Amino acid sequence: MIGNIVKKEFKELFVLSTIIPIVVIAIVYGSVGNMIGNVQETMKEKPVIGIVDMDDGNFSDIAMSVLTERAEVIYDGSDVEEGLEELRGKNGVALLAIPENFSQNIYANQPGEIEIDWIMRGVGMMDSISSGTVEGLIQSVNQEISKTLIQQDSSSDPALVLNPTKRIETTFFKGKEIEGISPSTLANMLMSQSIVIPIVVMMLIIMAGSSVIASMGLEKENKTLETLLTLPVRRSHIVIGKMVGSALVGLIMAAIYMIGFSRYMSSFQFSDINLADFGLALGMQDYLLVGISLFTALLAGLSLCIVLGTFAKNYRSAQALIFPITALALISAFIVMFKDFDTIPPILRVLVFVIPFTHPMMAMRALMLDNYPLVIGGIAYTAVFTVIMIVIAVRIFNSDRLLTGSVRRRAALGKLVWGLRR
Amino acid sequence: MKAVEVRELVKDYGNFRALNGISFEVNEGEIFGLIGPNGAGKTTALRVVATLLQITSGLITVFGYELPKEAGEVRKIISYLPEEAGAYKNLRGKEYLNFIAKFFGEGEKFQNMVQRGLEIANLGERINDKVDTYSKGMTRRLLVGRALMVNPRLAILDEPTSGLDVVNAQEVRRIINSAVEAGVAVLLSSHNMLEVELLCHRIALINDGIIVASGTAEELKKEYDARNIEEAFVKAIK
Numbered sequence: 001m002i003g004n005i006v007k008k009e010f011k012e013l014f015v016l017s018t019i020i021p022i023v024v025i026a027i028v029y030g031s032v033g034n035m036i037g038n039v040q041e042t043m044k045e046k047p048v049i050g051i052v053d054m055d056d057g058n059f060s061d062i063a064m065s066v067l068t069e070r071a072e073v074i075y076d077g078s079d080v081e082e083g084l085e086e087l088r089g090k091n092g093v094a095l096l097a098i099p100e101n102f103s104q105n106i107y108a109n110q111p112g113e114i115e116i117d118w119i120m121r122g123v124g125m126m127d128s129i130s131s132g133t134v135e136g137l138i139q140s141v142n143q144e145i146s147k148t149l150i151q152q153d154s155s156s157d158p159a160l161v162l163n164p165t166k167r168i169e170t171t172f173f174k175g176k177e178i179e180g181i182s183p184s185t186l187a188n189m190l191m192s193q194s195i196v197i198p199i200v201v202m203m204l205i206i207m208a209g210s211s212v213i214a215s216m217g218l219e220k221e222n223k224t225l226e227t228l229l230t231l232p233v234r235r236s237h238i239v240i241g242k243m244v245g246s247a248l249v250g251l252i253m254a255a256i257y258m259i260g261f262s263r264y265m266s267s268f269q270f271s272d273i274n275l276a277d278f279g280l281a282l283g284m285q286d287y288l289l290v291g292i293s294l295f296t297a298l299l300a301g302l303s304l305c306i307v308l309g310t311f312a313k314n315y316r317s318a319q320a321l322i323f324p325i326t327a328l329a330l331i332s333a334f335i336v337m338f339k340d341f342d343t344i345p346p347i348l349r350v351l352v353f354v355i356p357f358t359h360p361m362m363a364m365r366a367l368m369l370d371n372y373p374l375v376i377g378g379i380a381y382t383a384v385f386t387v388i389m390i391v392i393a394v395r396i397f398n399s400d401r402l403l404t405g406s407v408r409r410r411a412a413l414g415k416l417v418w419g420l421r422r
Numbered sequence: 423m424k425a426v427e428v429r430e431l432v433k434d435y436g437n438f439r440a441l442n443g444i445s446f447e448v449n450e451g452e453i454f455g456l457i458g459p460n461g462a463g464k465t466t467a468l469r470v471v472a473t474l475l476q477i478t479s480g481l482i483t484v485f486g487y488e489l490p491k492e493a494g495e496v497r498k499i500i501s502y503l504p505e506e507a508g509a510y511k512n513l514r515g516k517e518y519l520n521f522i523a524k525f526f527g528e529g530e531k532f533q534n535m536v537q538r539g540l541e542i543a544n545l546g547e548r549i550n551d552k553v554d555t556y557s558k559g560m561t562r563r564l565l566v567g568r569a570l571m572v573n574p575r576l577a578i579l580d581e582p583t584s585g586l587d588v589v590n591a592q593e594v595r596r597i598i599n600s601a602v603e604a605g606v607a608v609l610l611s612s613h614n615m616l617e618v619e620l621l622c623h624r625i626a627l628i629n630d631g632i633i634v635a636s637g638t639a640e641e642l643k644k645e646y647d648a649r650n651i652e653e654a655f656v657k658a659i660k
Contacts, residue, residue: 222508227568230472230502231525232494400475404435 025327047133050075050083050095057103059112059164062148063141067096070137080117084172087119093130094118096138106145109157111166114138120173120183122340123190123365131183141165174342174369178280189280190365198333198361201294203257205357208250208298209305209325212242216309217318226403235397239390243302250298286367289375293363296382300356301325303389310396332358341366341374356382423486425450425576425607426471431480433466433631440466442631443480448576453598453608455622457615457655463631464611465505465580471609472502472578485575498526501574505581505611507565508553515549515556515564516540519571526572539571542597559590566594570601577601579610583617595621615652627655634658 049071053060067073074090075083083095095117102112116138118131145164149156171178171186178186219225228238282290305325312318332355335344341352341362352358359378366374396402426448433441441463448454456464469475471482473493482489484496509518519539523532540549543564545556553561562585569577582598583591598621602608612618618625619639626636635642635658639651648654 222511223504223506224508224510226469226472226474226504227502227507227522227565229474230497230500231522232497233525234494400435403469403474 022323025324029327029331045130045133046070046072047094047130047137048072048074048087048090048092049134049137050077050087050092052076052078052080052083052095052097054078054100055098055102055112059103059106059145059148060098062144063096063098063102063114063165066141066144067137070140071134080115084117084119092119094134096134106149106160106164109160111160111164112145113166113168114141115168116170116182118169118171118183120171120186122343123173123183123187124337124339124343126338127340127343128184128187135182135184138165138167174371176280176369190368195337197364198336200254201297201357201360202329202333204250204254204294204298205301205329206322206326207253207257208246209301209329210319210322211249211253212246212302212305213309213312213318213322213325214315215242215246216306217312217315217321220312221314229397229402235394236390239303239306239393239397242306243299243390246302246305247298250302280368282364282367286364289367289372289379290360290363293375293379293382294360296379296386297356297360300382300386300389301329303386303393304356306393307389307396310393310402328355329357331355332361336361353378353381356385423450424448424483425452425485426454426609427481427483428467428471429481431467431470431482432478433463433470433475434478440631441470444626444628444631444633446626446633446636448607448609450575450607451602451605452623453602453610453621455618455625456609456611456628457613457618457625457651458628459613462628464613464628466631467628468502468578468580468609468611472500473497474502499575500578501569501572501576502578503565503569503580503582505584509561509564509568511554512552514552515543515545518553518564519543519549519568522568523571535571535573538573539567541567542570543567544593559586562586562590562594563597566597570597570606574606576607576609579608581612581614582610583612583614591617615655616650619651625651627658629655629659 049067051064051067051073053064053076068076074092075086075095077083080095080097083097086092087095097115097117099113099115102114106112116134120131121127142163142165146161149161149164167182169180169182171181171183173183173186181189219228229235305322308321308324309318312321332352335348335352336358341349344352352362359375359382363375363378366372424447426446428447429445430443431441431445432439432443444463444467446454446456456467458464466475470477470489471484473489473496476490485499487495487499489496509515510521513521516536519536523535523539526532527535543549543566545560545563548556548560549564553564556564562583566582569579577598579598583594586594595617598608598610610618610622622639624636624638625642626633627642628634635645635654637645642651642654642658643649646654646657648657
């Protein structure tokens with residue numbers, strides 16, 4: 001008896017429409033994971049650096065020995081500019097220059113300066129792994145120098161023994177030269193752009209998207225769709241009306257969600273540094289572009305949801321149809337959190353660009369770095385995407401499909417099953 | 423002018439032919455009934471006239487407007503009540519009538535429509551309750567009110583009394599008759615042949631997508647030497 005019920009339940013639930021989205025999403029997740037790469041492997045890799053030693057003293061020798069042993073040194077010369085060029089061409093992370101008097105200063109109880117020119121390529125969580133490894137190397141250099149100081153001279157200042165070097169940092173990032181800051185600090189400063197914004201956009205798309213798909217499912221379940229379609233109103237107005245209504249509901253729901261989430265996020269103090277001090281602040285026109293990007297992406301998401309919603313047979317099937325939207329929003333958010341658009345492989349870059357939700361997630365960060373073509377291109381793409389989806393939705397609303405489903409496909413499937421049975 | 427003219431209407435769903443060249447006319451101020459068993463093609467015919475489905479071939483005009491070319495104009499003068507239709511459950515009865523009336527008029531015209539809808543639905547104080555709390559009969563009365571309050575020139579009613587008890591069914595029939603007295607043309611479908619005999623001025627018997635006979639109830643009974651329409655139908659499809 002139980003077996004009979006289990007069999008019936010399985011047959012009812014294990015249908016193509018529920019399996020296909022899961023399979024597609026599993027494939028997409030797997031592919032994205034492979035393309036992004038493995039954090040552990042990245043951490044194990046030796047960082048690619050350049051060294052300029054102008055001191056040639058005892059302590060600079062210690063530093064050189066630690067660095068050459070634990071990093072892949074592709075430049076070891078005397079010209080900083082030449083070293084930077086070499087690093088830029090070979091995916092290097094940083095050029096460490098040890099100036100004259102480095103050892104002498106330490107002997108004189110003053111910290112030895114290490115000039116670090118960082119080459120930063122992205123601000124995603126995974127983009128700062130290599131620079132983190134270099135920071136670890138500098139820590140090792142400090143430890144080795146401390147050991148030597150303790151062994152050689154017990155009269156050294158304890159504060160110096162603990163911190164024998166001082167970093168003078170400059171970060172080169174997408175054409176900007178940002179002084180006095182390391183890539184990891186910069187990444188922390190941009191953490192709100194990297195985490196909070198993708199989550200806000202993701203929640204907005206999911207909330208508003210589920211509203212519009214549920215609305216389509218309810219229209220069918222409550223048998224109100226037929227009446228709606230015979231009213232003297234254009235099909236395009238029905239589509240746009242549903243989108244705008246759902247956008248408002250989504251905005252309210254996302255706002256409520258974000259009140260709680262922002263309180264939660266405020267408990268993590270990422271940085272006290274003001275972005276404007278480093279030329280990373282946004283102007284009014286930038287905020288306008290961010291707003292337009294968010295608005296077009298929301299419309300794009302909703303128009304896609306309307307098209308998906310036409311496949312809903314009832315409220316229950318509508319819930320299953322939100323899954324692809326959730327998955328796409330999640331993929332976008334994770335990619336933007338972990339990687340920068342410029343540091344992901346080209347195929348993934350295409351995928352990121354094609355998913356309309358990614359654009360507002362990247363917009364603020366891109367505008368801080370004056371990457372206007374990416375933001376404006378994204379707005380143009382999402383606008384075109386929205387128009388295409390609305391046209392498709394209106395065509396579906398004008399066809400029999402909305403009321404009858406795909407009879408032709410069902411007939412073809414029926415024929416196939418009949419043929420297989422024979 | 424004819425309210426509806428249907429000529430050689432064919433409607434296919436993929437490889438399945440639901441309507442196979444049917445023709446009929448509905449006159450102004452007339453109740454015309456399409457009757458037949460389940461799956462005969464009644465609902466498909468009504469949906470096509472209501473601009474919901476595309477035509478495979480044939481010609482349809484509603485008060486001179488041709489479908490699908492002038493579907494927008496047709497929607498302004500028709501009102502369609504689907505079988506087992508529902509209303510938005512989170513709206514109150516009156517809010518639902520307001521929502522529909524706004525598509526058809528503004529100001530005084532809108533107010534008059536809603537007032538007419540309230541009178542037809544006749545739900546008393548319950549009109550201010552959410553649709554979700556209504557019984558099937560109450561929902562149907564609300565929907566009939568919605569369909570007729572907009573003063574359509576043609577009301578298309580699919581199984582208008584389906585699933586209703588005797589009292590509610592009689593009330594709905596009374597409402598339809600009074601709408602026709604006010605000049606509305608009605609195209610309805612039913613598989614309740616007794617009801618159709620009571621309600622319709624003319625009838626078409628439809629089976630397997632083909633109209634097998636049409637005329638007044640008396641004409642059909644005479645033609646097939648039958649005591650009622652049900653018997654006439656059985657004889658017609660043999």
